[in-house]
Amino acid sequence: ETGVTQSPTHLIKTRGQQVTLRCSSQSGHNTVSWYQQALGQGPQFIFQYYREEENGRGNFPPRFSGLQFPNYSSELNVNALELDDSALYLCASSPERGDTDTQYFGPGTRLTVL
Amino acid sequence: DQQVKQNSPSLSVQEGRISILNCDYTNSMFDYFLWYKKYPAEGPTFLISISSIKDKNEDGRFTVFLNKSAKHLSLHIVPSQPGDSAVYFCAASAPGYALNFGKGTSLLVTP
Numbered sequence: 001e002t003g004v005t006q007s008p009t010h011l012i013k014t015r016g017q018q019v020t021l022r023c024s025s026q027s028g029h030n031t032v033s034w035y036q037q038a039l040g041q042g043p044q045f046i047f048q049y050y051r052e053e054e055n056g057r058g059n060f061p062p063r064f065s066g067l068q069f070p071n072y073s074s075e076l077n078v079n080a081l082e083l084d085d086s087a088l089y090l091c092a093s094s095p096e097r098g099d100t101d102t103q104y105f106g107p108g109t110r111l112t113v114l
Numbered sequence: 115d116q117q118v119k120q121n122s123p124s125l126s127v128q129e130g131r132i133s134i135l136n137c138d139y140t141n142s143m144f145d146y147f148l149w150y151k152k153y154p155a156e157g158p159t160f161l162i163s164i165s166s167i168k169d170k171n172e173d174g175r176f177t178v179f180l181n182k183s184a185k186h187l188s189l190h191i192v193p194s195q196p197g198d199s200a201v202y203f204c205a206a207s208a209p210g211y212a213l214n215f216g217k218g219t220s221l222l223v224t225p
Binding site: 004035042043045048058092098100103104107 | 118120146148150155156157158159160163203207210211212213215216217218
């Protein structure tokens with residue numbers, strides 16, 4: 001059973017560019033949540049996808065968008081990058097929406113915006 | 115607006131002693147609380163949780179205590195081991211809402 005994987009590991013972009021981050025959920029998990037962890041902060045919820053539909057969103061602007069595919073893998077897209085978007089982006093998958101104990105996190109993608 | 119607060123950024127404890135990590139919250143709607151452990155270059159890993167109907171939950175060396183009236187929870191690790199050195203995040207959720215995380219406490223267990 002493979003765990004949650006994320007790609008790429010690190011990414012450097014410049015202000016105004018667009019970025020796509022990818023997440024492969026754990027086998028059998030149909031729910032993916034994305035979090036942003038800025039330096040010195042805890043993870044902050046961006047949004048959750050359940051069976052390809054958005055199922056809740058945190059306090060992030062519309063330039064943060066996502067997708068979930070039929071195999072339950074997911075993408076996080078960020079448009080018009082700003083310096084403050086520099087952070088570790090974590091995805092977490094769970095067997096069902098609302099499952100927090102069984103939410104498994106990937107290692108994250110470190111995004112640096114210059 | 116930080117609804118979950120971990121006021122100690124770091125803690126150092128000797129191997130074999132008790133580690134106590136503290137967490138305070140402000141939202142009285144929170145009814146489920148979790149602790150996660152994070153090693154460098156890895157994602158957070160679920161450690162232990164507690165529902166608001168309980169005041170204590172134990173799992174091996176880890177015990178979480180919840181004081182609802184004080185809106186305070188703590189994680190006790192006994193005995194502490196060098197492998198416990200990591201960042202510990204406290205998280206809380208209200209029904210139908212996402213997890214709110216604290217900023218984390220970096221625990222160092224020295225031999």
